Amino acid sequence: MLKIGLLGAGRIGRVHAVNIAGHAATTLAAVSDVNEEAAQSLAAAYGARALGTDAILADASIDAVLIATSTDTHSDLIEKATAAGKAVLCEKPVDLSLERAKACLAKTADSGKPVMIGFNRRFDPNFAAVRAALSAGDIGKAELLSITSFDPAPPPVSYIKVSGGLFRDMMIHDFDMANFMMGGAPASIHAVGTSIVDPAIGAAGDVDTAVVTLTYTDGRIAVIKNSRRAVYGYDQRLELLGSEGLLSAANILENTVSKATKAGVTSAKPEFFFLERYMRAYAIEWDAFVSSIVNGTPLPVSLEDGIAALALAEAATQSAKSGQPVKLAL
Structure with a gap:
């Protein structure tokens, strides 16, 4: 069972929480959000912990994170999550800046951790x-x-x-x-x-x-x-x-x-x-991400696709x- 940290408890974060908690191979372990009340409410609904983002990334028991925060945080969080040994599914876009997105790719390329971008369509x-x-x-x-x-x-x-x-x-x-x-x-x-x-x-x-x-x-x-x-x-x-x-x-x-x-x-x-x-x-997207992590197969949507x-x-x-x-x- 993969333990998942959800970064972002807004509208799209709540959609992802349903799929994480409902999947046979994943459990929602922790939720973070700049709005602590939103994080606590969503975490309580699924028996998860409401933690700060840094605490989620530092938790060695969490296998992967789903990034559903504001766009201007995406590149930074992708880099921090992969450096912490987490697999990542990040909502689109990678960043508002193409150059920053390319820098993110360069920094994470050798991490060995998969990064999938959420183009759900x-x-x-x-x-x-x-x-x-x-x-x-x-x-x-x-x-x-x-x-x-x-x-x-x-x-x-x-x-x-x-x-x-x-x-x-x-x-x-x-x-x-x-x-x-x-x-x-x-x-x-x-x-x-x-x-x-x-x-x-x-x-x-x-x-x-x-x-x-x-x-x-x-x-x-x-x-x-x-x-x-x-x-x-x-x-x-x-x-x-x-x-x-x-x-x-x-x-x-x-x-x-x-x-x-x-x-x-x-x-x-x-x-x-x-x-x-x-x-x-969104449910099929999450299943595809999980299947790639569990089976070690290439992700269906890469960071390069996002760029x-x-x-x-x-x-x-x-x-x-x-x-x-x-x-x-x-």
């Missing part, structure tokens, strides 16, 4: 099935990828100011998905972003609506569309056109009931937010500001 059964079908040759060679990712409503501006911006905070999931589907990074990226949902987001220096085009050395193209507002729910779709066919993954709806009358045909809305939409993906997605986010930010395509140098 790779583990969504529908997106994973698309990737498996592509790998099996079902549609020939991938040629054109389209990813749609719309949030139901924008976050508060207070969050926007510390998030690193839409490309690093929101679209980074889609950059990783593009890398996952296309088998690697593009040669160039061209981004366009505006603030039409909430003027306060623009005033904070960010965008809330964006379209990015990724171009690959062999001529393949990927298009990513993001918006902070889709009033009908959490819109998560993917379409992949290949030389011999098309693969697509549609939204998960609130229910499967449809109504057909002479007035038309209606169905349910997409599930409202990521907690509902990706709950199963590759962050490099795209940084390039997109530059492109959106300059209005010009940016070449990738990974």
Whole structure:
């Protein structure tokens, strides 16, 4: 049984706590958070201890940590955890700074401890099935990828100011998905972003609506569309056109009931937010991490994968500001 330390008792930390405690091979041993009351409450719910982060890292009985703290702490905690002999699953992104993320990779490369980055969408059964079908040759060679990712409503501006911006905070999931589907990074990226949902987001220096085009050395193209507002729910779709066919993954709806009358045909809305939409993906992600640790197999999402997605986010930010395509140098 692996003993796990959870660093971060916020919204996503609580999601991970469910999966850690519910897995047959792991137990939630300790929880830390800057909000001590939150840590104590979550720890008590699962019979764990509420400790400081340093105490968790110093505890030799804890085998691995899951980092679900604020982004600006990720690189430091990855380095400290691996130095303490812990395996690590860290929420995305690795850092807000690409250079800092690369430094983290360099510092942890020789630790011998595995570091997995939490791009949970790779583990969504529908997106994973698309990737498996592509790998099996079902549609020939991938040629054109389209990813749609719309949030139901924008976050508060207070969050926007510390998030690193839409490309690093929101679209980074889609950059990783593009890398996952296309088998690697593009040669160039061209981004366009505006603030039409909430003027306060623009005033904070960010965008809330964006379209990015990724171009690959062999001529393949990927298009990513993001918006902070889709009033009908959490819109998560993917379409992949290949030389011999098309693969697509549609939204998960609130229910499967449809109504057909002479007035038309209606169905349910997409599930409202990521907690509902990706709950199963988070559970599969945790199982994949545990299986890799127990069996010694390569992690399905590496620290290098996290850096590759962050490099795209940084390039997109530059492109959106300059209005010009940016070449990738990974």
